Amino acid sequence: MKRYTITKYHEYPAVQLYTVEFEGLESNETDLFISRFSSLEEHSFDFNAIISWINRIGEYGALERYFRPEKRACAIPISSGHNLRLYCFRVTDEILILGNGGVKSSQKVKNSPDCFPHFEIMNQVATKVYWALKNEKLKIAGRELIGKLNFKTQS
Numbered sequence: 001m002k003r004y005t006i007t008k009y010h011e012y013p014a015v016q017l018y019t020v021e022f023e024g025l026e027s028n029e030t031d032l033f034i035s036r037f038s039s040l041e042e043h044s045f046d047f048n049a050i051i052s053w054i055n056r057i058g059e060y061g062a063l064e065r066y067f068r069p070e071k072r073a074c075a076i077p078i079s080s081g082h083n084l085r086l087y088c089f090r091v092t093d094e095i096l097i098l099g100n101g102g103v104k105s106s107q108k109v110k111n112s113p114d115c116f117p118h119f120e121i122m123n124q125v126a127t128k129v130y131w132a133l134k135n136e137k138l139k140i141a142g143r144e145l146i147g148k149l150n151f152k153t154q155s
Helices: 029-037 041-060 116-134
Strands: 003-011 016-022 068-070 073-076 084-092 095-103 138-141 144-147 150-152
Touching: 003 116, 016 029, 016 116, 029 041, 029 084, 029 095, 041 073, 041 084, 041 095, 068 116, 073 116, 084 116, 095 116, 116 138, 116 150
Parallel strands: 016 095
Antiparallel strands: 003 016, 003 150, 068 073, 073 084, 084 095, 138 144
């Protein structure tokens, strides 16, 4: 089991972004994604689309229509024709938890070895946060997540 914490990442006018930080790593999951894909020419179009979507979400809120449902979690971008995915969990219109992502190389994410681990982690994060909210271990106050923000992965 790996331990992780959900931490504030960036505040925009309409949304508070959070990210996932695994114990023992120097960078959070979102920064790992950015570090990995920001300078790769073959993914620059998709990467820039993801950054554009994050900025739009920051300006207008984490509205459901901006996300591609992926079980309990979501993926950015919503538009088709992009192979690069950034996984996230939309808590409310004002709270979004960003994770990591990768290149989706198959029709099904489970057959995409670069994406699948990040997809699985973000779905575990979504399940844990959903459970914590339901059981009042975690509360929402405007754009803030208040309470227990430390969790463990299932594997």
